[in-house]
Amino acid sequence: MTRTPRPQVALALGACLLLAACSDGDGDTETQTTQAPTAADRLEQAQGVLVDAGTVHLALAGTELPEEENSYIIAAEGDGTMEPPAFAGTITAKLVGIQADVPTVALDGELWVQLPFSPAYVRTDPEDLNVPDPASLFDPATGLVGLLPQTQDPQFGEQARVGAEVVQEVTGTLPGEAVTELLLVGDAGSAFDVTYGLVEETWQVRTVAITGPFYPPATSTYTVTLDAYGEPVTVTRP
Template identity: 85%
Template sequence: MVALALGASLALAACSDGEDDTTTTSAPTAADRLAQAHDVLVDAGTVHLAMTGTELPEDENSYIISAVGDGTMEPPAFTGTITAKLAGIQADVPTVALDGDLWVKLPFAPAYVNTDPATLNVPDPATLFDPESGLVGLLPQTQDPQFGEQARAGAEVVQEVTGTLPGEAVTELLMVGDAASPFDVTYGLVEESWQVRTVEITGPFYPPATSTYTLTLDAYGAPVTVTKP
């Protein structure tokens, strides 16, 4: 009888220990996926960027309409073409940004010229690729991230994550907008790889108008070389 009682006690103890060891794992949150996407983008080191603005105010004298090119994060650099309205005239401007310098080939100019972004009233495009304070830095600053719909980005299906960005975070990066107002943001994340494929930011870039800039990122980790013209 003693042996049976001892055996029963050990069995109960084993069952109790087994229950205590049982752990439950929760599904990743939207914030978890943004953190994962942040690391994937930083680890890539290079990326191809296409940006397009919509609902841009016609009465603004200077602003970026679109941009396409390639960027590196170490060091932050960009080479491509920016389509902008400059002093009221729309132009495609071949651009190179590296080591804090900006070179542009303005319409009718025979060669690149070194200029200050502030002179053109545009941000330094190289800052978009800074691994800490660039575009990737917006992901951890996204407030109240929530899963949205599944959508199509080209041939891919992406999981949307919606949220808001502090106005200051947007204006420090893009050098335009109302720093006191929040901006809506929607990310399109490729499932499995968790690459950020699209970023759509909407808000008072040129107050009181509400405008949107949509960025598409691809060619993660592809070889990119940026040199001074």
């Protein structure tokens, strides 16, 4: 009869214990893996960062806008709050065929503008100027931040530079209804391409570029740049 040396017996028992500890009970070896965040995960994270900020500075610029259109927004710049949704800044628009810089205040569903050659602000309705209520862009549920979770098939794009920062691009598409409900222009039946620029580590949304049939059949782009997250902003009626 051949005896197994004791050191070999000890090694065999140790191997059995190790296998038993690693087994999930079905005979399979359990492995731990760490999955890298997806583009959808980063958009969700960026949405939370933007909502938590509560205030932000916004700069909007339109490109490839059709000259034949009579009224549309060309650019905008100002500060906004989310609670309540409000905006104070300047909107550059084409109004009845004339381009003008219009100081604007929007708060509590009311809109005040200082039209060209007018010494004071006047209260008006966005529909009268054929523009969206700029305060609606800052609504934490249905505003610009609300587009992030509606982005379809988000994918990581390239890295790009925005000023001194390097951002990670996330591309996708937005339903036409989501765009037209927010901006009051565009073909609701068509998808719009969107590219977000997210600042790595902080995951702030730095840029949002939306391209599509804002004024069909033309294809135009509106690019929004967001910064000054969480800085004090006070919007009051003129």
